[in-house]
Amino acid sequence: MSTESPAVQDFYPDDFSHCAGCGRLNTHGRQFKTRRDGDETVTRFTPAVHDTAVPGFVYGGLIAALVDCHAMATASAAALQAAGKEIGEVPSPRFVTASLKVDYLKPTPVGVELEARGKVRERSERKTMVEVTVFAGGVVTARGEVIAVPMPSAMVKH
Amino acid sequence: MSTESPAVQDFYPDDFSHCAGCGRLNTHGRQFKTRRDGDETVTRFTPAVHDTAVPGFVYGGLIAALVDCHAMATASAAALQAAGKEIGEVPSPRFVTASLKVDYLKPTPVGVELEARGKVRERSERKTMVEVTVFAGGVVTARGEVIAVPMPSAMVKH
Numbered sequence: 001m002s003t004e005s006p007a008v009q010d011f012y013p014d015d016f017s018h019c020a021g022c023g024r025l026n027t028h029g030r031q032f033k034t035r036r037d038g039d040e041t042v043t044r045f046t047p048a049v050h051d052t053a054v055p056g057f058v059y060g061g062l063i064a065a066l067v068d069c070h071a072m073a074t075a076s077a078a079a080l081q082a083a084g085k086e087i088g089e090v091p092s093p094r095f096v097t098a099s100l101k102v103d104y105l106k107p108t109p110v111g112v113e114l115e116a117r118g119k120v121r122e123r124s125e126r127k128t129m130v131e132v133t134v135f136a137g138g139v140v141t142a143r144g145e146v147i148a149v150p151m152p153s154a155m156v157k158h
Numbered sequence: 159m160s161t162e163s164p165a166v167q168d169f170y171p172d173d174f175s176h177c178a179g180c181g182r183l184n185t186h187g188r189q190f191k192t193r194r195d196g197d198e199t200v201t202r203f204t205p206a207v208h209d210t211a212v213p214g215f216v217y218g219g220l221i222a223a224l225v226d227c228h229a230m231a232t233a234s235a236a237a238l239q240a241a242g243k244e245i246g247e248v249p250s251p252r253f254v255t256a257s258l259k260v261d262y263l264k265p266t267p268v269g270v271e272l273e274a275r276g277k278v279r280e281r282s283e284r285k286t287m288v289e290v291t292v293f294a295g296g297v298v299t300a301r302g303e304v305i306a307v308p309m310p311s312a313m314v315k316h
Contacts, residue, residue, distance in 0.1 A: 015212070018212065019212070020208060021217060023210075026208055028208040050184055051178050052177065053177050053178070054252065054314075055174075056313070059177060060226050060255045061178060061219070064219060064260075069219070096211065096262070096265075097218045097262050098261070098262055099260065100222060100260045100262075102259075103257045107313050155265050
């Protein structure tokens with residue numbers, strides 16, 4: 001029996017669902033979906049054939065994007081949890097990236113599903129620090145550390 | 159009179175020109191082009207309408223990709239220079255990303271050209287540290303620090 005939750009991104013408000021990484025309304029996007037899985041979060045994604053850096057290996061920019069969106073959704077899930085809400089019960093709060101660090105530990109092969117797993121390391125009202133591990137076919141190939149902040153009101157279109 | 163060089167990426171060997179960010183042979187890619195401009199390097203790119211994070215602002219994953227490819231090309235240009243070669247005189251050596259850090263200083267608006275400018279901070283045979291500043295319409299919106307390493311032989315397909 002799966003313990004995974006609905007996807008955080010499916011409950012971002014429509015106005016904030018156009019992200020090229022994870023927006024459900026961005027038809028040119030990758031539509032990453034992040035679910036809670038126990039005390040972690042998980043996003044699974046299989047890169048396309050053209051998502052390469054050099055032939056046979058996944059483009060680092062895609063991995064950075066996966067880490068980025070996964071971390072924002074993890075921060076959102078943590079904010080929901082802190083408010084005593086389940087994913088899907090209310091709109092998912094939208095976070096933006098203050099800083100993103102990715103260590104590429106080994107080349108990431110194409111042709112296998114990637115799994116990004118996230119954990120919140122620190123959380124306050126102002127910022128959430130998320131650690132992300134990227135697995136390719138069960139092997140850790142990259143690690144990320146991301147600082148998420150609640151979306152500033154200056155980014156809301158009036 | 160422009161002092162800008164030919165693009166580093168136009169001289170990556172064909173086998174290593176499929177990068178989703180900057181490969182000239184990846185028709186699904188962004189085809190970033192990095193040129194030397196005095197003692198800096200520059201990549202200019204205007205994001206598409208769908209390259210958004212939230213409406214009106216550029217997706218952080220695209221900025222990370224721009225910083226990433228720009229830094230690899232900057233490391234390549236520095237290696238050429240260390241060998242006493244001009245860009246285009248010999249194939250550009252291919253670097254891969256060991257680590258990527260991007261600080262998002264303020265939201266990056268869509269609808270203006272982005273300019274990534276790079277400088278090599280440290281360089282050895284083993285690694286090159288590149289600092290990248292991203293401008294949107296002349297305003298600094300992100301800063302990156304990237305460690306590039308020569309492409310390991312394990313990534314060369316035989």
